[in-house]
Amino acid sequence: MSENKQFVAQSRLIDEFSLKNRLIELITKWEVILSFLFIAIFVFFSNMTPYFLDWFNLMNATFQFSEKAIMALPMIFIIMCGDIDISIASIVALCAYVIGISAEAGMSIPSLIVLSMIVGTIAGLINGLLITGLNMPAIAVTLATQSIYRGIATGMLGEHACTTYPEGFSFFGQEFISGTTIPFTFVLYLALMLVFFFVLHKTAYGRRLYAIGNSAEAARFSGIKVQRTRVLNYTLTGLFCGVAAVLLASRILSVRSNIAVGWDLEIITLVVLGGVAITGGRGTVFGVFIGTLLVGYLKFGMGLLKFSGTVMTIVIGSLLIIAVLLPRLLDIYKANRKLKMQQGGL
Numbered sequence: 001m002s003e004n005k006q007f008v009a010q011s012r013l014i015d016e017f018s019l020k021n022r023l024i025e026l027i028t029k030w031e032v033i034l035s036f037l038f039i040a041i042f043v044f045f046s047n048m049t050p051y052f053l054d055w056f057n058l059m060n061a062t063f064q065f066s067e068k069a070i071m072a073l074p075m076i077f078i079i080m081c082g083d084i085d086i087s088i089a090s091i092v093a094l095c096a097y098v099i100g101i102s103a104e105a106g107m108s109i110p111s112l113i114v115l116s117m118i119v120g121t122i123a124g125l126i127n128g129l130l131i132t133g134l135n136m137p138a139i140a141v142t143l144a145t146q147s148i149y150r151g152i153a154t155g156m157l158g159e160h161a162c163t164t165y166p167e168g169f170s171f172f173g174q175e176f177i178s179g180t181t182i183p184f185t186f187v188l189y190l191a192l193m194l195v196f197f198f199v200l201h202k203t204a205y206g207r208r209l210y211a212i213g214n215s216a217e218a219a220r221f222s223g224i225k226v227q228r229t230r231v232l233n234y235t236l237t238g239l240f241c242g243v244a245a246v247l248l249a250s251r252i253l254s255v256r257s258n259i260a261v262g263w264d265l266e267i268i269t270l271v272v273l274g275g276v277a278i279t280g281g282r283g284t285v286f287g288v289f290i291g292t293l294l295v296g297y298l299k300f301g302m303g304l305l306k307f308s309g310t311v312m313t314i315v316i317g318s319l320l321i322i323a324v325l326l327p328r329l330l331d332i333y334k335a336n337r338k339l340k341m342q343q344g345g346l
Contacts, residue, residue: 030275030327034290041294045301052301059181063173063251065296066185067092067244068263072270073196074237076288078138079271080200080209081230082216082280083131087142088241089263090149091123095245097153100162100255109166117242123149124238128231146264154257162255173251185247197285205229213280262313269316270295273323295319 027033045052052058071088078085095116102112123145130141176183200206211219212226220226249255274291276283295316302312 030330031284031287031290033326034274034287034294038290038294038297041298041301045297045304048301049304051304056181057300058297059176059183059186061297061300062183062186062189064300065292066183066189067173067247067251068267068270069189069292069296070185070192070247071237071240071244071263072267072274072288072292073192073285074233074240075267075271076196076200076274076276076283076285077209077233078237079268079276079278080280080283081212081233083138083230083233084268085127085142085234085237086139086264086268087123087127087146087149088237088267089260090146090153091120091238091241092245092248092260092263093153093257094123094149095120095242096249096255096259097157097162097257099245099249101156103165103169104162107166109169112166112169113246116245117239120238120240120242120245121235122238124241125231125235127238128234131234132227132231150257153259157255157257163253165249165253169250170253171250173247173249185251188247193285193289200285209233210281213277213282215281265320266295266316269320269323273319275323275327277327278324291323 042053071092075085075088098119099112099116102115107115127142127145130136130145131138134141171184173185177187200209208219208224208229211222211224212229216226245260248260252259270292271283271288272278273295274283274288276288298315299312302315
């Protein structure tokens with residue numbers, strides 16, 4: 001009888017420990033932590049200003065970050081493979097320049113969209129071919145092309161601003177879905193986010209990205225065409241830079257050579273803050289989605305409280321550092337906890 005009681009007591013202890021362990025694993029998931037931070041931001045700013053929780057204001061705020069959010073989606077694939085691309089803002093500037101001068105020449109809206117996507121795709125393809133063909137670090141190549149692409153736009157535009165666009169072009173960056181207060185750009189982002197979620201988490205291509213990020217050499221020996229995948233990632237990123245350029249030009253209806261300056265850091269921050277490991281091999285689209293909303297509404301709230309652009313930049317940079325360090329600290333904590341469990345500690 002005593003043995004049965006002892007067995008029941010041990011079973012309960014094991015069940016309690018197992019439940020406690022599962023709760024800890026859940027709470028320390030990066031996506032859960034981001035969700036708590038996101039809620040905290042909403043609670044804080046809603047108490048600081050009555051304008052924050054207004055539905056129209058919340059939807060209107062998405063105009064300010066939807067283009068960056070769209071560009072962050074293919075950046076997930078690049079960073080997932082352990083690469084980086086700091087030329088994306090310059091590709092946007094180059095595409096926007098092409099849109100501006102083509103619009104002034106009288107080109108139609110569909111032609112402007114296609115042309116921008118072609119230019120962006122070519123720029124991204126060049127990045128991928130240089131990185132894989134010359135076997136050079138991605139940061140070195142994209143640092144060089146960052147100057148080249150921006151230099152082309154600056155050299156051709158100079159102090160000139162392109163402000164002439166076809167009638168109806170402003171719809172993509174300024175208008176709402178008919179009958180609603182939801183911006184077209186935000187709906188487009190949500191649709192693309194679902195596509196990227198499916199590709200990364202439900203397809204063989206997504207599994208290849210995780211494999212390359214964890215070990216490119218092992219992935220190569222397993223039959224994955226690593227270099228081709230990397231080139232495709234950069235080409236896809238260039239394509240979406242072209243899409244973002246259309247949305248941005250449509251929103252501000254003015255293209256200058258300094259357009260999208262500083263976007264590189266912000267977009268990389270969105271991806272890394274979303275839980276995609278800067279070294280590759282780990283991350284989720286959902287985490288990046290939460291991270292994007294977090295940063296977007298954090299900036300919106302700071303804007304309502306009249307924080308300066310300098311302060312916002314400092315906050316974004318701090319978030320990038322936190323996004324790199326905190327997951328590492330969580331990994332150390334989980335490793336130590338696992339070691340204690342193996343040693344018989346509860």
